[in-house]
Amino acid sequence: MASLAPLRDCQAWQQARLPLSTTSNEACKLFDASLNQYVTWTNDQSLGGLEGCLSKLKAADPDFVMGHVIANGLTLLGTRTSVVLDQALRRSMETMMELSRKQPLTEREKLHVAAVEMFAKGCFPKACTFWEEILQDHPTDMLALKFAHDTYFFLGYQPQMRDSVARIFPHWTPSVPLSSYVKGIYSFGLMETNLYDQAEKLAKEALSLNPTDAWSVHTMAHIYEMKAALKDGVSFMQSTESNWKDSDMLACHNYWHWALYLIEKGEHEAALTIYDQHIAPRLLSTGSMLDMVDSCSMLYRLQMEGVCVGDRWQAVLPMTKPHSKDHILLFNDAHFLMSFLGAKDQGSVQELLTTLQESGQNPGDNHQHQLTREVGLPLCQALVEVDNGQHDRAVELLLPIRYKILEIGGSNAQRDVFNQVLVHAALNCRQKSHRNLARSLLMERDALKPGSPLTERLIRKASTLHLME
Ligand SMILES: [Fe+2]
Incomplete structure (x- = not known):
């Protein structure tokens, strides 16, 4: 430390x-x-x-x-x-x-x-x-x-995540223990509200004071991701790896960010290598929720890219299966479900959906349960529909809630998996209007994050479909 x-x-x-x-x-x-x-x-x-x-x-x-x-x-x-x-x-x-x-x-x-x-x-x-x-x-x-x-x-x-730190930030003078880490915490809130320049300045300040600050490394990883600065992202992670790889509660997630650049670039084998060497072993040793959702998200993204992930889901399943009835966070639920679908464990799929529905029936004061009916269930049902090849149905479930998914938490980069699910579903739809939707979603995606090779690949796919019509 x-x-x-x-x-x-x-x-x-x-x-x-x-x-x-x-x-x-x-x-x-x-x-x-x-x-x-x-x-x-x-x-x-x-x-x-x-x-x-x-x-x-x-x-x-x-x-x-x-x-x-x-x-x-x-x-x-x-x-x-x-x-x-x-x-x-x-x-x-x-x-x-x-x-x-x-x-x-x-x-x-x-x-x-x-x-x-x-x-x-x-x-x-x-x-x-x-x-x-x-x-x-x-x-x-x-x-x-x-x-x-x-x-x-x-x-x-997101704004609260940023402003909560802004309000107290001037009090964290250099002599206060852990003060450099507050810069990293603040920078994350700035980054998630798209204030990339301010976020980068603070994260770099924190890192110049303490290069082992894995959370500030993490903010930088997000900034490269959001800007599709993939080459810079990879070289940043490579050159700083020895500083953050021993931060055992975050290392897996930082490797996950590194692998995201590789998926974006279409370097799927390299992404799988990071998965096998750094993500899967850490999941097995820590069993932490963050490592669990990262593993699910990574494999699911690769599958959407058409990559065969082999029997890797089978190794994730024993970690996620005991949580099928937890319903602590909807964000977690959606990721567990990815692993159940990936491992073709229909029993766990049903168990998760049934108990999720129950949790939404009498939510009481539980904030996540209050969101279950409106957001959590349609999101999970959409993943099941995609798995069943019912893409039109998946689009009908996801489209009305796409701006509500923010409420289940996680970062913009993490929730992007759901944006990708919607685009892929729309691309595979029978209805022409849904395929047109895919094209508009991709234009939107390209405008927000220009230069993303992943978006460009999907745009090419969408135009091929258009030509075939
Ligand atoms: Fe992250």
């Missing part, structure tokens, strides 16, 4: 105007160590990794509420499990709530507890409101900043 300031004890947190309600210096330092690893996307083995730190943190002071907040928050934001599915997490949340009622906490800590409680209930926007309330008075509260940032990402709230 890059050189970090010494881990903060009780007094240091107090001096930073972020006092923690514990008398254990060790707990304070372990809280800091956990926070550092979360922000840097890196398990620091010298600290026992993130999991190791969180266990030691609980042992150092079992009553330390913010220790429970960071542990529960990280589990929940990992989106691999939920309080509905996981009894241990449910108990851990109850402990956090009970401890928070028994102790005199600061207002900031109470808001942290409330925010994690809201997130656990699926009330993501409300959780963000609490984190923003914290940031109003405590602009250097990194945990609130990062939890809010990640949750805005899940919500597809």
